[in-house]
Amino acid sequence: xxxxxxxxxxxxxxxxxxxxxxxxxxxxxxxxxxxxxxxxxxxxxxxxxxxxxxxxxxxxxxxxxxxxxxxxxxxxxxxxxxxxxxxxxxxxxxxxxxxxxxxxxxxxxxxxxxxxxxxxxxxxxxxxxxxxxxxxxxxxxxxxxxxxxxxxxxxxxxxxxxxxxxxxxxxxxxxxxxxxxxxxxxxxxxxxxxxxxxxxxxxxxxxxxxxxxxxxxxxxxxxxxxxxxxxxxxxxxxxxxxxxxxxxxxxxxxxxxxxxxxxxxxxxxxxxxxxxxxxxxxxxxxxxxxxxxxxxxxxxxxxxxxxxxxxxxxxxxxxxxxxxxxxxxxxxxxxxxxxxxxxxxxxxxxxxxxxxxxxxxxxxxxxxxxxxxxxxxxxxxxxxxxxxxxxxxxxxxxxxxxxxxxxxxxxxxxxxxxxxxxxxxxxxxxxxxxxxxxxxxxxxxxxxxxxxxxxxxxxxxxxxxxxxxxxxxxxxxxxxxxxxxxxxxxxxxxxxxxxxxxxxxxxxxxxxxxxxxxxxxxxxxxxxxxxxxxxxxxxxxxxxxxxxxxxxxxxxxxxxxxxxxxxxxxxxxxxxxxxxxxxxxxxxxxxxxxxxxxxxxxxxxxxxxxxxxxxxxxxxxxxxxxxxxxxxxxxxxxxxxxxxxxxxxxxxxxxxxxxxxxxxxxxxxxxxxxxxxxxxxxxxxxxxxxxxxxxxxxxxxxxxxxxxxxxxxxxxxxxxxxxxxxxxxxxxxxxxxxxxxxxxxxxxxxxxxxxxxxxxxxxxxxxxxxxxxxxxxxxxxxxxxxxxxxxxxxxxxxxxxxxxxxxxxxxxxxxxxxxxxxxxxxxxxxxxxxxxxxxxxxxxxxxxxxx
Numbered sequence: 001x002x003x004x005x006x007x008x009x010x011x012x013x014x015x016x017x018x019x020x021x022x023x024x025x026x027x028x029x030x031x032x033x034x035x036x037x038x039x040x041x042x043x044x045x046x047x048x049x050x051x052x053x054x055x056x057x058x059x060x061x062x063x064x065x066x067x068x069x070x071x072x073x074x075x076x077x078x079x080x081x082x083x084x085x086x087x088x089x090x091x092x093x094x095x096x097x098x099x100x101x102x103x104x105x106x107x108x109x110x111x112x113x114x115x116x117x118x119x120x121x122x123x124x125x126x127x128x129x130x131x132x133x134x135x136x137x138x139x140x141x142x143x144x145x146x147x148x149x150x151x152x153x154x155x156x157x158x159x160x161x162x163x164x165x166x167x168x169x170x171x172x173x174x175x176x177x178x179x180x181x182x183x184x185x186x187x188x189x190x191x192x193x194x195x196x197x198x199x200x201x202x203x204x205x206x207x208x209x210x211x212x213x214x215x216x217x218x219x220x221x222x223x224x225x226x227x228x229x230x231x232x233x234x235x236x237x238x239x240x241x242x243x244x245x246x247x248x249x250x251x252x253x254x255x256x257x258x259x260x261x262x263x264x265x266x267x268x269x270x271x272x273x274x275x276x277x278x279x280x281x282x283x284x285x286x287x288x289x290x291x292x293x294x295x296x297x298x299x300x301x302x303x304x305x306x307x308x309x310x311x312x313x314x315x316x317x318x319x320x321x322x323x324x325x326x327x328x329x330x331x332x333x334x335x336x337x338x339x340x341x342x343x344x345x346x347x348x349x350x351x352x353x354x355x356x357x358x359x360x361x362x363x364x365x366x367x368x369x370x371x372x373x374x375x376x377x378x379x380x381x382x383x384x385x386x387x388x389x390x391x392x393x394x395x396x397x398x399x400x401x402x403x404x405x406x407x408x409x410x411x412x413x414x415x416x417x418x419x420x421x422x423x424x425x426x427x428x429x430x431x432x433x434x435x436x437x438x439x440x441x442x443x444x445x446x447x448x449x450x451x452x453x454x455x456x457x458x459x460x461x462x463x464x465x466x467x468x469x470x471x472x473x474x475x476x477x478x479x480x481x482x483x484x485x486x487x488x489x490x491x492x493x494x495x496x497x498x499x500x501x502x503x504x505x506x507x508x509x510x511x512x513x514x515x516x517x518x519x520x521x522x523x524x525x526x527x528x529x530x531x532x533x534x535x536x537x538x539x540x541x542x543x544x545x546x547x548x549x550x551x552x553x554x555x556x557x558x559x560x561x562x563x564x565x566x567x568x569x570x571x572x573x574x575x576x577x578x579x580x581x582x583x584x585x586x587x588x589x590x591x592x593x594x595x596x597x598x599x600x601x602x603x604x605x606x607x608x609x610x611x612x613x614x615x616x617x618x619x620x621x622x623x624x625x626x627x628x629x630x631x632x633x634x635x636x637x638x639x640x641x642x643x644x645x646x647x648x649x650x651x652x653x654x655x656x657x658x659x660x661x662x663x664x665x666x667x668x669x670x671x672x673x674x675x676x677x678x679x680x681x682x683x684x685x686x687x688x689x690x691x692x693x694x695x696x697x698x699x700x701x702x703x704x705x706x707x708x709x710x711x712x713x714x715x716x717x718x719x720x721x722x723x724x725x726x727x728x729x730x731x732x733x734x735x736x737x738x739x740x741x742x743x744x745x746x747x748x749x750x751x752x753x754x755x756x757x758x759x760x761x762x763x764x765x766x767x768x769x770x771x772x773x774x775x776x777x778x779x780x781x782x783x784x785x786x787x788x789x790x791x792x793x794x795x796x797x798x799x800x801x802x803x804x805x806x807x808x809x810x811x812x813x814x815x816x817x818x819x820x821x822x823x824x825x826x827x828x829x830x831x832x833x834x835x836x837x838x839x840x841x842x843x844x845x846x847x848x849x850x851x
Contacts, residue, residue, distance in 0.1 A: 001115075001235045003247050006229060007063050009115065012090045013108050019090060020060040026285045028556075030371070035283075037067040041089030042224045048223055049161055049202065050092050051439045054500040056621050058095035059577040063088050063229065063280055064336070069297055072304070076270035079191060079234070079240055079241035083301060084278035086229035086247075096222030101223045102136045105199060106167065115236065120291070121171050122146065123193060124185055127164035133201070135168075138368075148185050152585055155200045159411050161218060162206035170235045196235060197227040219436040220627065239268075248273045254325045261312045268308035275305035279348055280326045284340040286538055286570040288553045288662025289351050295661045299388065301609050302348065302696065303355050307393040319354035320345045343552040347572050355388060359501075362387035367395055373402070377409015378733070384410070385417070438500055445503035449473040449484065450599075450640065453523040459513050466507040467500070473523050476504040480558035481535055481639040488525040490515075495700035509769040528640065530562035533648045533670040536597055536629070536641045537587065538565050540651070543633040544586035545569055548579055556663055560639065567666045568659065575664055577718055580656055583666075584714050587651045594646040595630040601624065612636050649673075653714040654680050673712040681710070684720045691727040698734045708819070743773045750780045761814070762788040763850060769794050771801060778803045789814060800843045801835045802826070 001009070011021050025044035029035040041064040047053045061431055064087045074081040090104065109117045124142060126133040128149040132333045137147055156162030169184055170193070177183065177192035184193050202222040204215035224674050231246035242248060252263050252272040268486075278301055282294070288297045302319065309318055323345045330338045362383055367381035377399055383389035391410060400407045443460050447469050455467040467488070476496040477483040485497035488508055495507040511517070536559055545553050550746055551570055556568040600607070604624045610632045612626045620636060627637045629645065642648060648670050655667040669676050678685070688707065695702050705726065708719035746769060753764050769777070771794075778792040789806040791814060802818055804811040809830035819826055819835055822842050826835015837843065 001233075002141055003245065003344070004227060005653060006115075006236060007086075007088070007333060008231050009062065010108070010227075011061055013114055014090045014104070014293070017059070018057075018105060019054075019059040019061040020057040021723075022060050022062060024065050027065055027067055027282050028285050028287060036297065037069075038064065039066050039068045040064070041066070041087040041226050042091065042126070042450045045091060046102060048091075049224070051220075051500050053444075053498075054439075054502065056112055058093045059760040060091040060093070062091075063333070065617045067278055067282065067297075069301070072301070075274050076267040076308070078189075078229075079229060079243075082230060082242070082274050084274060084281055088227040088229055088232070090223070090225050092223035094222060097221050097223060098132055099136050101199050101201070101225065102166065103140065105197060105225075106137075106140045106142075109197075111169070115232075117170065117235070120146075120610060123148060123151040123169040123171060123181060124170070124337050125153050125167045125184060127151075127166075130164040130166075133166050136656070145181070146538060148181055148736070150185065150187075154225075155202070156206040159206055160206060161202045161204070161222065162215065163201040163203040163221075165198055165200040166756070167195055168199075169193040172235075174794050194231055196231045198225065200224040219439060237345065240265075242324050243270045243273060248277075250329045251276060251322055251325050255257040255312075258318055258321060259309075259312045266312065268312045269403060270307050271308040272319070272322070276322045277326055277330075279305075279319070280323055280337065280344055280709040281330075281334070283344045283347050284334075284557060288570065288572055289410070290346065290661025292661065299351065300390075302351055304390050304392075306355055306359075306648070308392050310393075316580065317349055317356060319352055323348065339550055343550065350572075352427040357385050361387075362389050364395065370401070370403055373404065375405045375756055376405055376408035377411070377413055380405050380410040381413035381417075382405075384414070398511060408465055411438065419783050421851075426703055441468070441499065441503070442466055442501045442847075443503070443514045444501075445469060446506060447473075447475070449475050453525055453528060455521045457519055457521050459515055461503075462510050462513055462515055463505065464510065466505045467513050468503050468505055469519070469521065472496075472504050472506070474504060474506060474638055475523055475528070479637060479639050480538070481560040482531060482562070483526055483830060484523045484531075486521070488521050489517075489519045505799065527562040530671065531560060532640045532642050532734065534562070534565035535560040535639045536566055536645065537648050537668065537670045538625075539627060539629060539633045539641075539647075539653050540587045540590050540645070541565075541567050541668065542591075542635070543585065543629075544583045545666075547586060548583050549575070556645055561671075564654070565668050565670070568669075569664055569666070571664055572662055575656055577714075578681060580714050581718075584651065585598070590629070590632070591645045591648050591651060593630075594644055595632075597641050598628045598639065607636060650712060650713050652677065654717065674710065677710045677712055677716055681716060681720055684717075684724055688720070689729055691724075691731045695727075695731050695734050698738050702729075702734055704730060713831075739770060739772055742770060743776055745771045746770075746777055747780055750777060750784065753781060754779070754785060758785055760787060761791065761810070762787040763791045763793065765847070766792065766794045768796050774801060774803055778805050792817075795840070798840075799836055799838045800824075800840060801836045803832075804828075805832050806830070 005096070015021055022045070025038055027038050029038055029043065035043060041062055041846045042049070044064065045060065047759045048055045066085055066087050067083055069083050071081050072083055075083055092101065108114045109122065110119050119141060123146045124137050125148045129149060134147055138144065143416045153165050153167065155165050172192050172194065177190045183190045191598045202224055203218055206215055230242040230245065230247055233247055234242045237245050239245050243252065252269045255269055255272055256263050279298060283297055287298060288295050289302065290296060305319055327337045351627050365387060366375065366383060369375055377395070380391060380394050383394050384391055395405055431815065441461060445460065445468055448455060452473045455471055455473050457471050460468050460470050461468040470621040474484040474486065474493060474496045475481065476498045478498055486493050488506060488514065491508055491512060493506050493508050497505050497507070499505050540556055553569050553571060555719060556570055558568065559566040601623060604620055604622055607624050609628045610626065611721060616635045623640055624636050626634060627641055628634045650673045651668060651670050652673040653666060657665055659665045692704065695704065708723055710716050721800055753765065753766060755762065764781060774792060778790060781786050782790045782793065788808045789804065789810045792803045794801045800822070811833040812828055815826050815828060815835050818824060822837040823839040824837030828834055
């Protein structure tokens with residue numbers, strides 16, 4: 001059975017059992033700071049399990065692409081460890097529970113219609129006190145000696161949903177290990193029994209303060225399961241490891257072809273196959289390689305793959321040559337890989353080239369760091385942290401040079417870094433506790449705000465936080481658009497949020513309301529209209545960016561408020577000013593073209609056929625809204641929009657900044673932009689005016705270029721930055737000119753500094769002269785006095801400077817003596833030296849002694 005057949009068998013089975021098929025989410029988590037990557041099938045569904053949102057069906061199945069890197073060192077060493085894998089799952093949110101979940105699992109695995117696995121090949125574990133799970137398996141015909149109680153079969157991560165689980169293992173037979181089920185019972189690593197499926201019965205609300213036996217039952221009991229596609233493929237295709245299945249072997253054959261080395265189970269082939277899949281999928285979903293966060297993880301994965309590539313003869317970039325093989329192998333199910341293949345290859349090649357140059361620098365550092373035939377843990381860690389050397393690569397080089405590496409010291413340094421990272425990361429609960437009142441409230445409420453901004457409505461529920469109405473014109477915060485504000489019966493609506501079943505909760509003083517009240521709702525029209533302009537402009541900006549920077553651009557987040565809009569995208573190169581101006585002009589042109597903005601309400605499948613783009617991180621029902629701007633921009637969107645692009649009036653990009661490696665944030669304004677520009681550029685204008693005032697105070701007749709006029713374009717930002725650079729340089733020029741004049745005046749008055757008595761070593765004193773004037777002054781005085789040695793001592797408010805010029809090579813000696821007496825620092829040559837001190841009390845004592 002091919003991997004594609006396994007996927008379809010799984011999805012079709014659960015679809016026939018009343019589950020909706022949830023598409024695989026992006027590997028980059030949305031609004032979940034607890035996760036670096038989507039790492040399990042349940043991860044993108046957490047909001048359904050914690051009650052934040054109510055799914056359109058209580059039964060869900062999916063095949064979720066996932067990344068885990070906690071066991072990266074084991075990838076290639078074992079038969080089944082991966083950084084990238086696909087997790088098949090079926091989920092019940094408050095619908096069926098333990099009995100049905102086990103029955104589904106039994107039927108799917110053993111029925112000839114599906115996977116047709118012999119029952120005697122399956123072993124199941126269960127939590128020792130979970131008698132119901134054990135008895136359900138027994139009733140289905142599983143023998144008691146194939147059921148193993150395991151104390152560790154209880155799933156919980158902090159406070160929140162938790163419960164026992166049952167794991168299903170496939171027995172590959174005695175050819176892999178003569179030992180029996182004790183391998184499962186005692187959790188011994190082996191190649192005989194492969195865990196293929198875990199079914200979690202989420203029935204308790206875990207509380208760290210209580211004993212497990214005291215956990216309270218959840219108001220809604222849930223099922224969460226996970227089955228590794230790679231493990232299913234290994235079992236059903238009868239391969240020795242996951243790497244000989246059709247999910248990896250095509251890549252291995254390509255590596256064979258490129259390297260000229262025959263595959264015989266070598267670790268290098270497995271590492272490369274696994275890691276290139278991780279890179280292709282992650283970059284396709286918008287991730288970039290960098291020195292922080294998930295970008296750092298990807299960089300480490302690529303460099304580990306390169307290291308193992310070197311071990312089979314690759315001495316130049318090669319990973320990018322495997323991208324097409326991954327795309328061919330996986331794109332039937334993950335069609336987006338075809339669209340992103342070109343950009344993925346470019347990014348991987350660029351990073352490979354960078355690392356191959358880093359390897360050379362790292363080799364030099366390694367050789368320079370060897371002491372007494374050893375490489376310290378600190379130096380090994382520097383190779384790892386600064387030059388990107390995996391420790392395995394460092395050990396390999398060390399062995400080639402006959403030296404040893406302090407692995408313990410390296411691990412200690414690595415643990416210090418990991419501890420810092422853990423401490424720096426804010427720890428939050430991964431699952432919220434369920435609010436039973438919100439979960440159980442399912443009375444429908446209608447949003448009529450697309451057509452009305454004022455309604456007479458009825459209060460249908462009063463919560464502590466606010467009220468729910470039978471119909472409401474107030475938009476709730478979602479899809480990147482802020483909520484409406486306004487009033488209900490004259491009381492201020494502070495915010496509006498969506499409840500789990502989609503109703504809008506109006507945050508307002510609740511004491512004034514009871515259920516059944518008739519109320520008057522009035523939305524703040526100005527705020528709504530400004531927000532609509534910005535939201536439609538965001539759609540125009542999105543398409544303009546794709547047209548200008550490339551189709552690889554993906555939305556990473558957005559904010560549509562009444563005062564401004566922000567839009568985050570992924571892009572692998574620095575965005576040039578010319579590109580920003582091009583994007584701005586495209587949007588401005590679409591506004592001038594007065595294009596009707598049409599909203600289609602239609603079934604989701606029809607919307608997809610139109611080619612409408614889905615919004616970042618959003619989930620959709622069976623019926624969706626598609627915002628269509630002249631068929632040029634077409635997006636799924638539940639937000640509020642203008643009727644025609646001309647309603648936006650104008651558009652100006654005000655800022656573009658990098659907010660992380662490969663992620664850029666655009667900020668923009670709409671409407672009467674000229675009236676807003678001055679406020680936006682005020683900081684720049686303040687800096688410019690400070691320079692102008694300084695110049696005029698120094699030279700009121702100095703000619704300056706006129707300040708650029710504001711036009712309501714990003715060109716204003718560019719012009720003012722350039723003008724600020726110009727005016728800053730002019731300020732320095734004027735300062736130097738003034739300083740030169742002052743020095744000339746001081747030199748003209750040089751005779752006034754000459755003492756009446758000239759000695760072989762003559763001391764001359766001055767107060768508050770500019771530092772830059774001291775060297776020219778001592779040169780003139782030296783020529784005039786003709787003494788063997790001249791010492792110039794200048795005292796300012798916070799320090800004293802002394803310069804010595806000598807024809808008898810005494811300058812350095814005099815400076816050294818002054819340094820001792822004045823607690824100063826300085827030096828120089830025998831004929832000229834200089835120094836200084838901040839010990840002004842000692843300077844005064846020195847002067848008294850001289851007088």
